[in-house]
Amino acid sequence: MTLSNPVPPGEESTADTDLAAEAATVAAGAGSPWYLRLPILSHLRRSVGLQRGMLVTGLVLVLGLLITALLAPLLAPYGFAATSADGTAFGTQQPPSAAHPLGTTVTGFDVLSRVIWGTRTAVAVMVCAVAASLFLGVALGLLSGYVGGWLDRVLVMLADAIYAFPPLLLAIVMSIVISGGQSNAWGGILAAALSITVVFIPQYFRVIRAEVVRLKAEPFVEAAKVVGTGHRRIMGTHLLRNATRTLPLIFTLNASESILTLAALGFLGFGIEPTSAAEWGYDLNRAMSDATSGIWWTGLFPGLAIVLAVLGVTLVGESVNDLNDPRLRTRRKRRRSEKKVAA
Amino acid sequence: MTVVFFLMRITGDPITAALGGRLTPAELAARRAEAGYDRPLIVQYFDYLGGVLSGDFGTTYTDRTPVTEILTTYGAATFELVAYSVVVALLLGVPLGMIAARTRDRWPDAVLRIVAILGYATPVFFVGLLLKLVFSVGLGWLPVAGRISTRGEITMSTILNPSPFYLLDALRLGNMQLLSDVVTHAILPAVALGILTGGIFLRLVRTNMIGTLEMQYIESARSRGVPESRLTARHALRPALIPIVTVMGMQIAMMLGGAVLTETTFEWNGLGYMLAQYMKARDYVAVQGIVMMLAVIVALSNFVVDVIAALIDPRVRY
Numbered sequence: 001m002t003l004s005n006p007v008p009p010g011e012e013s014t015a016d017t018d019l020a021a022e023a024a025t026v027a028a029g030a031g032s033p034w035y036l037r038l039p040i041l042s043h044l045r046r047s048v049g050l051q052r053g054m055l056v057t058g059l060v061l062v063l064g065l066l067i068t069a070l071l072a073p074l075l076a077p078y079g080f081a082a083t084s085a086d087g088t089a090f091g092t093q094q095p096p097s098a099a100h101p102l103g104t105t106v107t108g109f110d111v112l113s114r115v116i117w118g119t120r121t122a123v124a125v126m127v128c129a130v131a132a133s134l135f136l137g138v139a140l141g142l143l144s145g146y147v148g149g150w151l152d153r154v155l156v157m158l159a160d161a162i163y164a165f166p167p168l169l170l171a172i173v174m175s176i177v178i179s180g181g182q183s184n185a186w187g188g189i190l191a192a193a194l195s196i197t198v199v200f201i202p203q204y205f206r207v208i209r210a211e212v213v214r215l216k217a218e219p220f221v222e223a224a225k226v227v228g229t230g231h232r233r234i235m236g237t238h239l240l241r242n243a244t245r246t247l248p249l250i251f252t253l254n255a256s257e258s259i260l261t262l263a264a265l266g267f268l269g270f271g272i273e274p275t276s277a278a279e280w281g282y283d284l285n286r287a288m289s290d291a292t293s294g295i296w297w298t299g300l301f302p303g304l305a306i307v308l309a310v311l312g313v314t315l316v317g318e319s320v321n322d323l324n325d326p327r328l329r330t331r332r333k334r335r336r337s338e339k340k341v342a343a
Numbered sequence: 344m345t346v347v348f349f350l351m352r353i354t355g356d357p358i359t360a361a362l363g364g365r366l367t368p369a370e371l372a373a374r375r376a377e378a379g380y381d382r383p384l385i386v387q388y389f390d391y392l393g394g395v396l397s398g399d400f401g402t403t404y405t406d407r408t409p410v411t412e413i414l415t416t417y418g419a420a421t422f423e424l425v426a427y428s429v430v431v432a433l434l435l436g437v438p439l440g441m442i443a444a445r446t447r448d449r450w451p452d453a454v455l456r457i458v459a460i461l462g463y464a465t466p467v468f469f470v471g472l473l474l475k476l477v478f479s480v481g482l483g484w485l486p487v488a489g490r491i492s493t494r495g496e497i498t499m500s501t502i503l504n505p506s507p508f509y510l511l512d513a514l515r516l517g518n519m520q521l522l523s524d525v526v527t528h529a530i531l532p533a534v535a536l537g538i539l540t541g542g543i544f545l546r547l548v549r550t551n552m553i554g555t556l557e558m559q560y561i562e563s564a565r566s567r568g569v570p571e572s573r574l575t576a577r578h579a580l581r582p583a584l585i586p587i588v589t590v591m592g593m594q595i596a597m598m599l600g601g602a603v604l605t606e607t608t609f610e611w612n613g614l615g616y617m618l619a620q621y622m623k624a625r626d627y628v629a630v631q632g633i634v635m636m637l638a639v640i641v642a643l644s645n646f647v648v649d650v651i652a653a654l655i656d657p658r659v660r661y
Contacts, residue, residue, distance in 0.1 A: 054457075166641055168600030169634045172622070176630065260466055264604055267468050269623045284468060288608060296476050303469035310464035318460065 043323045055319035061312025068116060069123040075116050111297055115305050117278035121189060122259050122309055128193035129200065129258040130251060136197065137204025138244070142235050144205070145212025156209070159202035171195040171261050175270045188272030188279075192265055196258045203250050211243035252317025256310045263306050280306050413617055413629075414636055421613035424536065425602055427529055431537025436544025441575050443545065444552030455545060462542030467601045471535040471608035478531060532609040539601050540594065547590055551583040558582075588652045595648070596641045 043055060068075060144155040162170065174195035215221060216239070224234050266272070266281025280302040287299030443455040555561065556579050564578050565571075603615030610616065614633060621629035 165638055166596040166600050168603060169637055172618075172630065173634055176622075256464070263466050264468075264600075267466070267604060268607060268619050281466075284466075284472065285607075288468075288472065299469075299472045299476075303466070303472060306469060307461070307465050311461065314460055314464055 043320050051319050051322060054315050055323075058312050058315025058317075058319060061308055062316055065119055065123065065309050065312060069119040072117050072120050111283075111301055114278040114283055115280070115301050118280045118283070118302065118305060119309070121272065121277050121279050122262060122306075124189045125193045125196070125262045126255050126258045126313075128190060129196040130255050132193065132197040133200035133204060133254065134247070134251065137201040138208050138240070138247075140201070141205045141208025142212055142239060142243070145209040146216060146231070146235050146239060152209075155205070159205045162198065163202040163206075167199045167257075168261065168264055170199050171265060172268065172270065174198045175265055188277065192262050192272070193258075195265065196261045199261070200254050200258075203254070204247070207247070207250065208243050212239050215239055215242055249317065249321045252313055252320065256313040256317065259306065259310050259313070411636075413633065414614070417612060417614050417617050420611060421599075421602055421606065421615060423529070424532055424605065424611055424613060425598060427533035428536035428540060428598070428602075428605075431533050432540035432544050435537060435541035437548055439541075440545040440548025441552060441580070443549040444556060444579075445571070445575055447553055452549075455549075459542045459545045462538055462545075465539075467535055467539045467604045468608045470538055471531070471605060474531045474535055475609075532605050532611050535608065536598070536601050536605045540598055543594060543597075544587070547587050548583060551586050552579055555579040555583045585652070588648065591648055595644045599637055599641060 140155060144152045172195075175191055221234060221238050224238050229238075262279070263281035263284070266279045266283075267285045268281075269285065272279045272282070283302040284299055284306075287295075287302070290296075290298045439455055439458075443452045446452045552575070556575070558579075561574060561578055564574060569578070599615075602613065603618055605611065606613045606615035607619045614637065618630060618633045621633070
């Protein structure tokens with residue numbers, strides 16, 4: 001149903017009118033300026049009620065995380081490894097005060113500064129891990145699905161083997177392999193990111209390979225072959241562009257998982273030296289013994305930082321996924337959409 | 344497994360990693376030769392594979408304990424923890440998931456969905472920390488860490504042939520004080536790990552239940568006048584649980600990862616705690632051994648879950 005064919009009153013709750021309203025909204029979206037059709041913004045426009053709330057909360061949290069990471073040097077009152085300022089030591093395990101709004105740790109670091117600097121580490125690892133696994137997973141998936149044969153069989157077997165392995169344990173093994181335990185700031189970040197990458201690659205690999213195998217039989221690929229298009233071009237253009245539709249969901253899920261895995265690695269004692277970068281998991285590990293003596297501020301704030309960061313990324317991912325799936329999308333209530341139709 | 348073996352060896356041997364820099368090259372070479380790390384990689388691999396097949400996962404480097412001995416000593420503690428937490432997770436996840444499915448898209452569902460996402464976003468060690476702060480330090484109700492108090496341990500050592508399961512031993516002794524000691528130590532770790540798993544169960548139950556409630560046979564039962572509560576509890580629950588059993592297999596891997604973290608948080612003397620200890624000591628032979636063993640356990644339990652799923656669901660027949 002379109003604008004010229006208004007919905008008769010009295011059918012307010014039928015699925016039919018809901019769909020019509022839906023179609024009207026989508027149609028309205030198609031004519032909107034380009035910036036409203038960008039992925040996240042168009043999702044924002046389409047969402048209603050709880051879903052919109054979730055998406056907005058997620059976006060706010062993610063933006064907050066990114067901004068904090070970018071502006072860490074300006075926001076943090078002290079350096080992440082500073083134990084003194086202007087010649088006076090901070091003192092250890094000081095409760096929150098004016099000079100140290102979130103207190104100090106057992107080694108005399110300022111908790112607030114470490115939480116703020118920690119966003120940098122988390123974002124760096126998240127970006128590296130997701131980018132690397134996306135790139136490698138997609139490339140291998142394309143190759144495996146397109147070439148087929150023994151290469152395909154070996155890669156699938158490898159991916160299945162890695163997939164069946166407990167992810168955290170795999171990350172532990174990989175972190176040992178990559179860094180050998182010792183690490184400076186960027187070495188540690190890259191090592192953590194790569195350990196997480198290995199865990200994620202099979203997910204991308206599987207999805208892309210399955211799509212490529214399906215697409216390979218489509219007429220347009222055969223047509224391309226007939227006109228003599230090169231393998232590289234078929235893979236890069238015809239297959240890649242069509243196979244990547246499901247990636248955003250895995251992408252966001254992995255982003256939140258990478259923060260959790262990084263924290264878990266740090267908590268278990270692998271990771272980045274406290275003097276070379278701030279890392280929430282490590283701080284939580286040190287805070288465990290504090291908790292026994294009632295010192296709550298050293299653990300609570302890094303922990304909250306992890307929760308908020310993961311929550312933000314997950315909320316964005318979940319709601320975008322729900323909005324992309326028409327069965328899960330909450331539809332606008334009839335009354336609201338009627339205004340839209342009338343307008 | 345093969346993959347992990349080769350990955351571990353690509354960058355160097357474990358002894359160089361553990362002791363490199365602290366010994367002279369000559370000493371290092373001697374140690375390497377002693378452990379057999381100077382042989383060709385492929386020989387080492389088959390040696391290792393043969394060992395694993397005959398149940399030998401290697402010996403830890405720092406304290407010369409066979410890895411299988413670590414399993415028999417500490418495995419029971421991990422098993423106990425995972426078992427408790429599954430109970431907690433089922434008690435939390437299944438009823439809440441049913442409520443969420445019945446009130447789909449209304450406020451209880453919305454609240455529960457947010458709770459489930461929060462449960463996913465919170466690392467298990469942070470939950471543990473909060474629980475510790477509130478219930479052990481703040482309220483003083485429950486012990487902070489460990490599996491048993493020192494006094495309980497002394498009582499426990501009087502048992503003739505102790506089993507590795509503290510709860511069974513306490514029951515066998517019939518000592519109420521000991522029993523409560525063991526149980527109170529287990530509550531916080533079990534809840535911490537259970538919340539994590541419970542969130543996953545909640546989502547699974549919700550999704551499957553919504554799918555099942557839309558089936559025609561539910562509709563026909565409803566038209567016969569079967570009350571709504573009976574519909575969810577009796578008619579829809581069983582079919583909705585089948586996919587959950589299947590997915591459980593995949594969750595075991597995740598739960599073991601969670602168990603490693605929970606054990607470290609609560610100093611629960613299980614495999615995960617030992618793993619963290621060996622990691623701190625940079626004993627990578629031990630780490631590799633324990634990781635391998637856990638992987639084998641996961642693979643075996645996946646197999647068991649598949650069999651159970653086939654038994655429950657008549658549609659799956661191999």
